[in-house]
Amino acid sequence: MNDNYLNSLELNAPNTKLNATETLKDVRDTTGATVQTNIFNPCGLASCPSGPAEVTSCQGVSYGATVWYDFYPQANGVVGIRTSGFDNVIALYQFNARSLVPDTASSQCVHQGDFPSEQLSAKVVKGAAYTFQIGGVVGADGVAATGQLELLFDYLVTKTPRLQANTTLTARATSSGISVIGLSVSSGHRGARVTVSCGRACRSQNRRIPAHGSTTVAFSRLAGVGLPAGTKLQIRVTAPHTIGSFTQYTVQTGNFTKQTRCMEPGSTRPRRTCS
Numbered sequence: 001m002n003d004n005y006l007n008s009l010e011l012n013a014p015n016t017k018l019n020a021t022e023t024l025k026d027v028r029d030t031t032g033a034t035v036q037t038n039i040f041n042p043c044g045l046a047s048c049p050s051g052p053a054e055v056t057s058c059q060g061v062s063y064g065a066t067v068w069y070d071f072y073p074q075a076n077g078v079v080g081i082r083t084s085g086f087d088n089v090i091a092l093y094q095f096n097a098r099s100l101v102p103d104t105a106s107s108q109c110v111h112q113g114d115f116p117s118e119q120l121s122a123k124v125v126k127g128a129a130y131t132f133q134i135g136g137v138v139g140a141d142g143v144a145a146t147g148q149l150e151l152l153f154d155y156l157v158t159k160t161p162r163l164q165a166n167t168t169l170t171a172r173a174t175s176s177g178i179s180v181i182g183l184s185v186s187s188g189h190r191g192a193r194v195t196v197s198c199g200r201a202c203r204s205q206n207r208r209i210p211a212h213g214s215t216t217v218a219f220s221r222l223a224g225v226g227l228p229a230g231t232k233l234q235i236r237v238t239a240p241h242t243i244g245s246f247t248q249y250t251v252q253t254g255n256f257t258k259q260t261r262c263m264e265p266g267s268t269r270p271r272r273t274c275s
């Protein structure tokens with residue numbers, strides 16, 4: 001039984017897709033479930049590492065007889081966790097996939113009332129590891145509620161916004177490459193960060209799309225700069241929690257080519273496709 005933290009029931013395995021179309025269901029009898037004073041014991045070895053004790057309090061309510069579930073979202077989204085069977089608490093944690101230690105400081109828990117059902121809804125982040133704990137509320141007799149527990153789990157993927165940007169490069173031909181006349185970048189995403197670089201051929205520059213007025217920024221310091229053939233002039237336009245825009249101009253003798261890509265949120269690495 002998934003009574004112990006290290007024996008959590010995985011709703012999906014790491015690096016596989018979490019079901020985002022169907023409600024996942026698990027039914028089990030929690031009679032005999034316990035609470036661990038060290039979440040890494042038992043571990044299946046003669047000696048187990050030291051770990052924290054299970055959290056057994058939520059909003060002033062004590063609970064015990066816990067069971068555990070893990071999941072790994074492949075995209076930003078929202079999860080809904082519903083339970084029924086007896087008075088219980090649901091607690092959701094993000095955990096470190098290497099150390100396996102749960103982040104209790106940023107956990108979410110719910111106990112809405114003395115009903116035999118609960119529901120927790122929470123935002124989740126792509127690539128993170130999550131675990132949730134379900135425990136029976138401790139009654140006046142000091143005993144945690146147990147019995148037949150039904151779990152219903154839903155995962156809804158939220159679409160990541162995509163930043164749109166347009167770049168315009170004008171230049172004159174030279175015998176070794178090009179000489180920049182002007183570079184401008186426009187985007188309707190107010191406050192977006194625009195970074196321009198071209199290796200050793202020029203100093204990198206940073207600007208932001210203004211909060212008011214024009215949505216175009218010009219890089220006047222590039223005017224007159226000579227870029228030899230083979231130089232890659234790169235423009236990155238980024239904003240928090242948004243798919244970014246990447247443009248690369250590759251300089252040829254007397255000309256240049258243009259290539260566009262996207263960047264995953266929080267990354268500056270260009271990709272052909274982003275989700």
